[in-house]
Amino acid sequence: MKAMRIAAVLLGVWALAACARADDFLFAHFPFDGDLQDASGRGHHAAGQARFAEGRAGQALKLNGEQVQVPDSPELRLAPGLTIDCWVYFDDQPTGYQPLVIKGSTTSRCCSSGGRNG
Secondary structure (H helix, E strand, O other): OOOEEEEEEEEEEOOOOOOOOHHHHEEEEEOOOOOOOOOOOOOOOOEEOOEEEEOOOOEEEEEOOOOEEOOOOHHHOOOOOEEEEEEEEEOOOOOOEEEEEEEOOEEEEEEOOOOEEO
């Protein structure tokens, strides 16, 4: 696997009610600016071998086949309306499918042809 940098990951449900605050729908926020802490205030901190590199704004998580894991939580289970948003930079053109998020037996990934899959 080629090295990739992930600058930030947001997990939330973005069907906002008119009177609700946006933070009520943000379940995890990983800016990866030097640590694996969840900045949402919900305590979904990640764990794993972390290396950091220059990111889009601040630092980014740099992975080269390593995994970073977030413990399971009912808030983070795949469900209708769940949005996973991240910035990913590949140091080299990836070959084949590159997993970005794996939850149980479900994988969100990108393919080297520039198409969407997952």
